[in-house]
Amino acid sequence: MNAPSKAPFKARAKAALADPVLKTAIDRTTGNAERKRAAAVAAFPEFEAARARGKAIKDHVVAHLDHYLEMFERNAAARGAQVHWAADDAEARAIVTRICLAADARLVTRAKSMLGEEIGLPHALADAGIERVETDLAEHIIQLAGEAPSHIIWPAMHRTREQVAELFKTGHHPPPAAEDPATMVQSARTQLRTKFLSADIGISGANFLVADTGATCTVTNEGNAELTTTPPRIHIVTAGIEKLVPSTAHAFALLRLLVRSATGGEMTQYTTFHAGPKRPGDADGPEEMHIVLVDNGRTKMLADEFREMLRCIRCGACMNHCVVYRQIGGHAYGGTYPGPMGSVLTPVLDGLAASRDLPNACTMNGRCAEVCPVGIPLPTLLRAWRRRSWREGLEPGSIRTGIGLWAQLARRPRLYRLATRIGLPLLRLFGRGGWISRLPLAGGWTDHRDLPRPAAQSFMDQYRAQQKGRK
Amino acid sequence: MTARDRILSAIRTALGPGKPPAQIAAEAAALLDPAGIARPHLVAPVLPDAFALKATALGTTIDRVASMADLPQAMARYLDAHGLPPRFAMQPAPELAALDWQGLAPHQGTAPDEPTALGLALCGIAESGSLVIHSGPDNPILMSFLPLHHVAVLRESTLLPYLEDYAARLSAQAVPRNAILITGPSGTTDIEGSYVRGAHGPGFLHVILIADAGTEPG
Numbered sequence: 001m002n003a004p005s006k007a008p009f010k011a012r013a014k015a016a017l018a019d020p021v022l023k024t025a026i027d028r029t030t031g032n033a034e035r036k037r038a039a040a041v042a043a044f045p046e047f048e049a050a051r052a053r054g055k056a057i058k059d060h061v062v063a064h065l066d067h068y069l070e071m072f073e074r075n076a077a078a079r080g081a082q083v084h085w086a087a088d089d090a091e092a093r094a095i096v097t098r099i100c101l102a103a104d105a106r107l108v109t110r111a112k113s114m115l116g117e118e119i120g121l122p123h124a125l126a127d128a129g130i131e132r133v134e135t136d137l138a139e140h141i142i143q144l145a146g147e148a149p150s151h152i153i154w155p156a157m158h159r160t161r162e163q164v165a166e167l168f169k170t171g172h173h174p175p176p177a178a179e180d181p182a183t184m185v186q187s188a189r190t191q192l193r194t195k196f197l198s199a200d201i202g203i204s205g206a207n208f209l210v211a212d213t214g215a216t217c218t219v220t221n222e223g224n225a226e227l228t229t230t231p232p233r234i235h236i237v238t239a240g241i242e243k244l245v246p247s248t249a250h251a252f253a254l255l256r257l258l259v260r261s262a263t264g265g266e267m268t269q270y271t272t273f274h275a276g277p278k279r280p281g282d283a284d285g286p287e288e289m290h291i292v293l294v295d296n297g298r299t300k301m302l303a304d305e306f307r308e309m310l311r312c313i314r315c316g317a318c319m320n321h322c323v324v325y326r327q328i329g330g331h332a333y334g335g336t337y338p339g340p341m342g343s344v345l346t347p348v349l350d351g352l353a354a355s356r357d358l359p360n361a362c363t364m365n366g367r368c369a370e371v372c373p374v375g376i377p378l379p380t381l382l383r384a385w386r387r388r389s390w391r392e393g394l395e396p397g398s399i400r401t402g403i404g405l406w407a408q409l410a411r412r413p414r415l416y417r418l419a420t421r422i423g424l425p426l427l428r429l430f431g432r433g434g435w436i437s438r439l440p441l442a443g444g445w446t447d448h449r450d451l452p453r454p455a456a457q458s459f460m461d462q463y464r465a466q467q468k469g470r471k
Numbered sequence: 472m473t474a475r476d477r478i479l480s481a482i483r484t485a486l487g488p489g490k491p492p493a494q495i496a497a498e499a500a501a502l503l504d505p506a507g508i509a510r511p512h513l514v515a516p517v518l519p520d521a522f523a524l525k526a527t528a529l530g531t532t533i534d535r536v537a538s539m540a541d542l543p544q545a546m547a548r549y550l551d552a553h554g555l556p557p558r559f560a561m562q563p564a565p566e567l568a569a570l571d572w573q574g575l576a577p578h579q580g581t582a583p584d585e586p587t588a589l590g591l592a593l594c595g596i597a598e599s600g601s602l603v604i605h606s607g608p609d610n611p612i613l614m615s616f617l618p619l620h621h622v623a624v625l626r627e628s629t630l631l632p633y634l635e636d637y638a639a640r641l642s643a644q645a646v647p648r649n650a651i652l653i654t655g656p657s658g659t660t661d662i663e664g665s666y667v668r669g670a671h672g673p674g675f676l677h678v679i680l681i682a683d684a685g686t687e688p689g
């Protein structure tokens with residue numbers, strides 16, 4: 001894991017909320033993503049039916065995961081790829097590092113892969129003394145900044161163009177001639193070109209693992225994946241075991257959902273299938289291809305109530321539409337994956353004790369589940385973590401006492417009504433223009449949120465009065 | 472126990488007894504049954520028009536010519552329009568080499584900063600305006616990625632309606648090492664979401680569409 005900060009979630013969220021530049025950066029990207037996705041879905045009237053199909057395909061694969069893993073392994077091996085299995089992140093890191101060291105690799109190029117982040121590949125390569133060059137433009141930006149991704153599709157979305165210009169000014173030789181995005185992209189193109197061509201190993205992830213051909217499939221818009229995987233002597237793919245699909249046609253059915261949900265496009269510019277190393281006579285391509293299949297908590301999810309999360313195709317729509325993510329950005333979450341999907345995954349990856357604040361930060365407005373292209377009931381899964389956190393006694397004493405008191409009251413209707421009758425007028429004293437923005441002892445809530453000023457009478461009292469009036 | 476055994480046995484414990492492979496295959500096939508496949512409609516009644524509309528919407532430029540013999544002229548037109556030198560990298564394919572390139576100077580091998588390259592697309596997909604290329608002895612993949620201008624020759628007779636049609640074709644023949652669907656020029660939105668072309672791959676994608684087929688409805 002490479003969380004940017006070890007501070008508790010609440011402190012990170014508070015810092016993020018106090019950062020106006022961050023807010024601007026988040027708004028620009030997520031607002032755009034939301035609009036473009038809506039347009040793409042509107043232009044594809046069969047989207048709902050496609051979504052039902054996509055969900056069914058992923059459920060089918062998950063229900064026969066062992067079958068498809070073995071089929072993929074067989075077919076990938078038949079094409080000359082070497083398939084490795086890693087039960088957890090440490091095993092995955094060890095496998096990749098071993099391949100790099102055995103090949104005497106000095107320079108490794110990498111095409112963006114969230115799984116690579118999940119297993120801590122950047123640190124592992126650094127520890128092994130291997131130069132790592134991130135080739136995706138956003139990953140290049142955050143590598144210069146020494147940061148972790150803050151979004152699974154736009155890892156550098158927390159950086160404004162002015163900040164990127166600062167990074168390129170010191171990180172590029174020569175620095176870009178101007179600060180507009182086009183000039184800066186051109187500068188990155190020139191900087192990375194020689195790296196692509198002189199790398200010993202190229203590492204990529206996979207959006208799909210195609211069982212019946214043994215191919216891995218990667219989608220990108222920049223073309224950096226092909227430049228990463230073609231010139232070096234060795235190509236390594238790291239992929240989660242949930243990435244399987246039965247065939248290329250199944251991958252396409254999911255691709256239609258993935259691209260529209262992620263960027264609002266219809267197809268990524270490059271959709272590339274890799275099946276083994278260079279063949280005899282091939283004009284180019286790597287001499288070795290390694291595929292590392294990574295479990296890292298996925299079989300645990302398969303065995304419990306989080307199985308549905310294995311459908312996730314990592315499109316990022318849930319975070320683009322999340323009111324919490326849009327306020328605090330990705331780094332505040334502290335895990336590899338931010339937003340709603342991250343709040344479900346981080347407790348699996350980092351343990352619930354370290355991450356119980358994430359499921360609690362959800363407002364349960366349900367937008368994430370509405371836009372999820374494979375119908376993952378994210379709020380339900382987040383509630384499952386809350387229940388587990390309560391069962392395992394991870395909630396702090398003050399909350400347990402508070403909820404305990406409330407439970408005592410709630411079980412005694414007369415007492416409850418009495419309490420609300422006394423409490424409501426008091427609460428109303430703090431209201432200004434319909435909202436309460438400051439409340440003693442409740443700063444945890446009101447520092448960053450307003451509470452609607454309650455009605456003068458409780459619902460029960462209003463109801464009674466009305467009933468009386470009718471008689 | 473190896474990691475492989477541990478992972479597979481954890482899966483089997485979670486899932487319980489598996490179904491026979493034939494039944495799994497039947498279920499997988501049912502998920503592709505055409506009646507239930509939801510896919511976008513083609514944007515024009517004939518494939519070349521549908522392809523061209525989709526491709527141009529993504530920033531690809533298109534030049535429609537009658538036959539392969541018109542290719543050198545079409546190439547000269549493109550180079551001229553963009554002020555590019557007459558030297559360009561050309562895919563080592565016999566049918567390209569056989570043409571009369573007149574005043575142009577095609578060469579083999581792609582330099583890291585090659586301005587232009589010309590290659591053949593294996594087929595096109597009308598649904599998405601995508602070109603398909605496969606790696607092979609006469610098709611270096613880098614040729615489609617290093618240059619700033621990628622010019623691709625596409626025969627109308629190779630156009631397929633949907634992505635699934637290409638998938639069917641792929642499973643019917645030997646899968647190449649690298650199969651790539653190219654849909655528009657390289658681009659990025661990584662800096663504040665503003666779209667910039669030519670991130671790493673070609674900033675310009677030009678398709679010379681050869682009318683070698685009747686235009687039957689797709």
Ligand code: SF4
Nearest residue numbers: 312313315316318372
């Ligand atoms: S949970 Fe759904 S919306 Fe979120 S990234 Fe995964 S597939 Fe996309």
